[in-house]
Amino acid sequence: MLKRVFQGISLLIFLLIILIAVVLFRTFSFGGSNNTAPVALPTVPAFSSVAISENVSAAIQIRTITLTAGDPRPGREGPWLELEDLLERTYPDFHATAEKMKVADYTLLYHWEGSDPSLDPILLMAHQDVVPVNIGTEGDWDAPPFSGEIVGDYLYGRGTIDDKTSLITIMEAAEALVDSGFQPTRSIWIMFGHDEEVSGSGARAGVEYFESQGIEMEMVLDEGFMVVDPFPITGTTVGMIGIAEKGYVTIEITSRAAGGHSSTPPRNSANIQLARALVALDETQMPSNLSEPPMSDMIAALAADMPFMTRMAFANQWLFGSMIEGQFSADGASNAMIRTTTAPTMISGSIKENVLPQNAVALVNFRIHPSDTMESVLAHVREVISGIDGVTADISQREGIGNEASPVSPIDSRAYQTLAAVAAAAGGDVPVVPALVLGATDARWTTGISENVYRFAPAVIAIGDLSGFHGTNERIAVDNLERMATGYAQIMTAMASE
Ligand SMILES: [Zn+2]
CATH class of the missing domain: 3.30.70.360 (Alpha-Beta Plaits)
Structure with missing residues (x-):
């Protein structure tokens, strides 16, 4: 009897050891790579955060606020025209090189033609419009929300995170690349939607234009994630690249x-x-x-x-x-x-x-x-x-019928690997992970023209600053401006030089 009990206990211990061995084996063989990409990043022109901050500030001061679908209403389009004019004045060499057109009245499309028309182009996106500031909360800001003022290490204002800093630094990158003599092999398209925060009709019109021309994109890059510090699961700085949105x-x-x-x-x-x-x-x-x-x-x-x-x-x-x-x-x-x-x-x-x-x-x-x-x-x-x-x-049909979640873009594409290398470098050799974007972006309209749709900006953002996104004290660390222009220039160069 006692012998049987001992045999039973031995069996239990044996099974427990196997269980622990399986758990440990799976733990040590799990994942294994921090996904740092093998792509070597190109050398790009040097950028100055101070110089760029003046241009971001000027864009923040232009109140391209959208409230409801259909904005801007006739007679209210002034800020959009002002922003277009700012871009034309500030980036003359890019404007002399690329072809500019407008769709849906105010959405800007730029085509920087590549030397090899057989290659699919890339598309970089940002949006011109911003959400309003809740009436009565202006005084809670450390600097007025449409001042574009720098206080300490931060540039403040509605649109600094969402999404005018991307818009400006994409242009900074393009202008500097033109000035450096860079000539893309693959065409580069840039699209700045005018009403992302309300309906995205501008980006949709842009995508319809691409479809009508039979243009498919090797990569689409829009807003969504950045390098976040700290990332909740690890407590360390991690680059996040959106590969799908809800x-x-x-x-x-x-x-x-x-x-x-x-x-x-x-x-x-x-x-x-x-x-x-x-x-x-x-x-x-x-x-x-x-x-x-x-x-x-x-x-x-x-x-x-x-x-x-x-x-x-x-x-x-x-x-x-x-x-x-x-x-x-x-x-x-x-x-x-x-x-x-x-x-x-x-x-x-x-x-x-x-x-x-x-x-x-x-x-x-x-x-x-x-x-x-x-x-x-x-x-x-x-x-x-x-x-x-x-x-x-x-x-419910009240606000349209809604939309399905996007397809999930691959992480073994050259586009993802390039973005992962840029994100790793932007954060200072940090791990990079693919992630699900919880809100909606203009990228959702583009999944018919590319399999490689990603949502990422090469900035480092403190988790605490995410509260400024559509909220009070939206701000961006000034040193991000150089980082973002560098990152966009790296992306354009790496993706469009083949
Ligand atoms: Zn946005």
């Missing part, structure tokens, strides 16, 4: 009931049933996905830089998967990286306090992960609310 759909949930006087309410009025539906949707989130790109690629690229325990957990998701999922789900930003998010935003019921509603309606905004679709979101909602009487769900 989609967008709003589901309208309608709850119908008899209505009537509030002095004799039934137990399951329209509002109560609607509330049940919203609680059910909150409690049944859409499934997470850590096993497909971009998430799986991001985790593999980070492996070498993770603390041991974190690495062990990620390497053994068969064992620690639910723990990892729980940690990601606990924080709004990381939760948004791993699943389609559920956000009830608008609710309406009765129009009077003593009247029961016959229809109660909620709008629930979903940001679609690349592993889901608008259809799968709707199916999920209908499934979750199926047991609740009188409640139906449909895709």
Whole structure:
């Protein structure tokens, strides 16, 4: 009997040792590369942050604010024309070399023709417009939001992160390359959309132009990520390159009931049933996905830089998967990286306090992960609310029907490898990871003209400064200006010299 017990314990210990061995083996063989790219970066002209800061500041002072689709309204186009004029005056040599055209009235397209027309061009993008500053918050800024003032090491203003510094430093790079005698082999296109923050009609018109000309792009580069310091999972500086962006759909949930006087309410009025539906949707989130790109690629690229325990957990998701999922789900930003998010935003019921509603309606905004679709979101909602009487769900048409998540761009393309090398250099030899962009960019219109669509700017940004994005105290460290112009020049040179 005792012998059997000992045999049982030995077997347990044996199995435990095998388990530990498997966990450790998987941990040490996990990822293995920090993804530093093999691309050698070209030498490019030298840039001066001080000189560039004057041009960024001038662009910040031009109030190209968009509020609703269709902006700028007739008679309000002055700032866009002023910005176009600023570019023409500030970058005369590039304007003398490239062909400029306009689509959708104010979106600027530049074509710097390459010497070999058989090669697909590259497209660099930024947008001219900015979001407004909330009325009454101007005084909370350390410098007025449309002053373009430098305070300490930072240049302040609406558009410094999103997205005028990219716009200006792309032009700085192009002008300096023209002056240096650089001649692209592959054509370089530059597109500055005029209404990214409201509808993106300008970028869409640009893409339609490319499609009408049969032009496919070897690479599309737009805003999205930068080098972030520190990156939450590792606590170190990491370059992030967006290889996909989430989609967008709003589901309208309608709850119908008899209505009537509030002095004799039934137990399951329209509002109560609607509330049940919203609680059910909150409690049944859409499934997470850590096993497909971009998430799986991001985790593999980070492996070498993770603390041991974190690495062990990620390497053994068969064992620690639910723990990892729980940690990601606990924080709004990381939760948004791993699943389609559920956000009830608008609710309406009765129009009077003593009247029961016959229809109660909620709008629930979903940001679609690349592993889901608008259809799968709707199916999920209908499934979750199926047991609740009188409640139906449909895709809302109020702001258009939304859009699917983008395709996921590859990380073994020359374009990605080049961007990874630029990002690594911009951060000072840092690891670079592919990532999912949570908001929408103009890049989403371009996935029909290129397989290699990336979202990245060669700047280093402190995590704390991300709050300025569409918020108060939007600012960029002045030393980023040289870094960004250098990075864009490296990208143009490396991608367009073949
Ligand atoms: Zn933007």
